[in-house]
Amino acid sequence: MDAPDHAPPVRDGVHVPRRHDSAEKHVAGRAIYADDAPEPPGLLHGAFGLATIAHGRITALDLDPVRAAPGVVAVLSADDVPGENDTGPVARDEVFLAASEAAQSGDVHFHGQPLFLVAAESREAARRAARLAQVSYAEEPAVLSIAQAMEAGSRFGTPYRMARPDAEGRDAPQAIEGAPMRLSGRVEIGGQEHFYLEGQVAMALPGEDGDLHILSSNQHPSECQLIVAHLLGLSAHAVTVEVRRMGGGFGGKETQGNQTAAAAALIAHCTGRPAKLRLDRDDDIVTTGKRHDFVIDWEAGFDATGRIHGICVTQMARCGWSLDLSNAICDRAMFHADNCYYLPAVEIVSHRLRTNTVSNTAFRGFGGPQGMVGIERAMDEIAFALGLDPLAVRRANFYDPPDAGGGRSTTPYHMEVEDCVIAEIVDDLAARTGYEARRGEIRAANASSPVIKRGIALTPVKFGISFTTSFLNQAGALVHIYRDGSVMLNHGGTEMGQGLFIKVAQVAASELGLDLDRVKITATRTDKVPNTSATAASSGSDMNGMAVRDACAKLKARLRGFAARHWKVAEAEVEFLANRVRVGRKTIAWEALIEAAYLARVSLSATGFYATPKIHWDRDAARGRPFYYFAYGAAVTEAAIDTLTGESRILRVDILHDVGRSLNPAVDLGQIEGGFVQGTGWLTSEELWWDDTGRLRTHAPSTYKIPACSDRPRVLNMALWEKGMNRELTIRRSKAVGEPPLMLAISALHALSDAVAAAGDYRRYPGLEAPATPERILAAVERVRDG
Incomplete structure (x- = not known):
């Protein structure tokens, strides 16, 4: 089928405003979230039994009243975990279920820590039963605040230091000492609850041979897959994690969604029945991590214009009871302690403090906001001391513009x-x-x-x-072209309302020269694109867009070669236009090209991959290009x-x-x-x-x-x-x-x-x-x- 040479241009490519692909479904209430998926027959509902002290040891545990409660099918403790009883994303230091019924023991690290798990015929029955456990504790002193942790020396590792001398070789204290004026200060910065519209929720469906299919509200399906597999003593290929959309994430589902998914998976594994766990809002807030709260001390030396000569910054962060992502988060707080400002001589020291509170986690900005608040306070206070407009002091300290060659462009x-x-x-x-x-x-x-x-x-x-963890800067994609010319694409990024899916679909449509309505993007699944990174670090469109572009380029090259052979022209004479392809002097409709390629047994599926270039980081030396x-x-x-x-x-x-x-x-x-x-x-x-x-x-x-x-x-x-x-x-x-x-x-x-x-x-x-x-x-x- 030939197409007119002056067909309308492709609609809705990149660089144009386009409504969110689920916008109408969001407004009409037709968007399907994990909690909206049809519930299969025999579904069990889970609930956690939570600790009621901040720090101590379990000395006695009676779960028989829980088992005797109406509707209860199973009560699971650490004894029932067949694999590794841990859901920590990095350090493997985050115990999943803290209580062992057999040993009548367990360590408690924060008020609200999950001790055991109840499976019942209804969500309400599970939640009511979980409150019936009889638990005795030997309480121990709890470290709750940044001040208490600093006084007790309760921290993860040793303080991490990042420093750079000025052009004369003076370190930060020397530069401060030699500056015309000096000032110091402190700023306290609170944490933040994610408060996503959709709370933590997951449903696990058992399959053949012990396999599991998990529907999860989760920003990192591949990590969830591995954590569930380790928990159950399975290989990763036995666990499939699927995420269609989230009602908000903001970093709160980068690691924290794994606990809920693991609970549903454990119930399904132990009972052979599908299982679901949806946290009540109160339990969600109590049991999941927050933005890290910080205390930042600073001392700066500067001149009459407010330009900084040297600065020392000490960042103290409350990390909670386990490490989670705190090292990377605190690193990023240090990376952003300069914000937009060149600091000639600088020293930044970070304390990652262990406390008996919920383990803090990723939150939009990932430590960067706290680092910026610190330096902005310094700029503001310096301006106040000098009687200047704060904007004048900020301008005096900006990094050089591109290609200025002024020597003021090196970060700490x-x-x-x-x-x-x-x-x-x-x-x-x-x-x-x-x-x-x-x-x-x-x-x-x-x-x-x-x-x-x-x-x-x-x-x-x-x-x-x-x-800033370099190996995470990779993404994969899968693109299928079906016989009728329609396109299905999949990638490792997750949609949490931020518009990632529509942006990547626009990229695919633009790369293939198609109208956007010919492209369908499907739920993120670990059995379609493996080993993906979290949708985080603001990199979703960057990485997944490039991976999809790579897959589309492979398909176009394959189709170009086929068209050249089939119509006997040079490959240079094959040009992809809007919804059609020019082959020599002929113009072929897109669907005609695809039908011909299919009949000629040309593969119409391709994977794409992208790894962010140029980045490297030597953490021991505290230098590189993160x-x-x-x-x-x-x-x-x-x-x-x-x-x-x-x-x-x-x-x-x-x-x-x-x-x-x-x-x-x-x-x-x-x-x-x-x-x-x-x-x-x-x-x-x-x-x-x-x-x-x-x-x-x-x-x-x-x-x-x-x-x-x-x-x-x-x-x-x-x-x-x-x-x-x-x-x-x-x-x-x-x-x-x-x-x-x-x-x-x-x-x-x-x-x-x-x-x-x-x-x-x-x-x-x-x-x-x-x-x-x-x-x-x-x-x-x-x-x-x-x-």
Whole structure:
């Protein structure tokens, strides 16, 4: 079948806005999540029995009342795990079920730790029965806070150090000593609960020969596959993990989803019946990890312009009871302790602290936000001490722009920053928003407003893109072309609402020259694309897009060769057009080419693979290139506080963000807005609080305040930087957008700080901690007024 030579161009390729592939299903309630999958006959429901102390040993355990409860089919403890009783992702130090019924023993490391597992005919029956266990403990002193852990020396490994001398060979303490001025400070940064809309859930379906098929809400199916296999004493090929979509992840399902999947799998393995476990929201918050809370100390030497000569930074992070991903997270906090600023002589020391609290884990930004808050506090406090606009001090310390040759482009970890466009973005944003004039107007208005004080801040973001664990920077893909010309693709990335699937489908459609509706992307499964990395580190589109591109290139090369042979032309005369192919002087419809290739026994399936180039990291030497490139952005936030109540409101936000050449501007703008709002929640209202017994009290929407619709800024202006272009060879020169926008919210914290300073007529620096709750704002107002 010939096609007209002037057929319409391909629709919905890359660089155009396209709605999320599941948007209509999300709105209509037709999107199928793990908990919505049809429940097979004989399904059992699971629930954990949880520890009620923070630290100690089990001395007696009676599970007979649990077994006798209505509807209970099985009660499982550590004794029933056939393989390795551990779900730790890296160090293998995370006990799955802490209690041994046979030995009447077990170590407890945090309040809410899973001790045993109940399987019952209904979810409610399992949850009720789990509370009937009779457990006796020998309690031991618990280490709960960063201060207690530092005092006790309770940490994972030894402190990790990253340092670089200045051009004269002076180390950071020497450079600080020789600087015209010196200043030191401390900032406390709270953690954050992921609070995804869909909680942790998994369903395990037993198959032949002991095989298992697991439906899981999980960001890392391949890791889940291995952990379940180890737990059950199986080979990986006996376990298939499938993820169609998640109702949010934010890092909370990178490792934490494995525990729920392992529970469902263990029940299915031991009973031979399908099993499901969906955590109650309270249990979810109590038993799963959070963003790490940090305390950061810093000391800097600088000159009259605010330019830093030397700086020492000490980062202390609460990691919880097991290691989880804390080493990589704390490493990234160190990598981002510079943010956008060249630090001539620098020393960064990181303490990874072991506490008797839930093991903290990945969260959007993966340590980077905490590192940035530290350096932004230093910039702000230096500016206050000098009586300068904080933006002037920030500008004085920016890395050199590309190809400037000024010698101010080396990071603390010895990587050269070759793509720094932050000065241009900041200048553009400041001009668009009238930042300088608004700052003056706000100060004048504050002078005549005794109760309501306003503040404004402009802060930048430089965020490194790649997994800092180098081997994770790989992705695979599988692309099938069916006989009718339709295309099915699969890759190792997971869809958690961020729009990864639609972006990668756009890449495939564009590479093959097809309309987007000819391309179908299917659920992520470990039996289709093996050994994949987590959908994390903002690398989902970068890596999976390139893997799909590689598979499409193989198919096009195969089809080009076939077309040349079949129609007897040179391969150079075969050209892929929109939904058709030109072969010599003929134009062939796409489906006609595919039918001919099928009849000629040409393979219409290909795998693709991508490994991120250039990156390397020597952890012992603390130097290398851990990132392929950097993403940049800046935000201006205007906020107001009530000095009588401590209440605050974000009034206006303006964002300019660099996403390179956007694959899908609509999706990218959604990620920027969502990231900013989530970051604002972390820094203003979301407070985690453990009591003196180690029990988490902020474990439900009634006690943990995420941003609501009414908390959205009254004015929110977002724009993609028009000049954006990735200097590195990424998929269509795009840049990652998942994590970097969250750190734009640091501008909100500093706008609130500026408003608090106004309450004391700008005489004393507020020292506002995060989250900036009404209580903390009131305390800061009292400090600046007392000063």
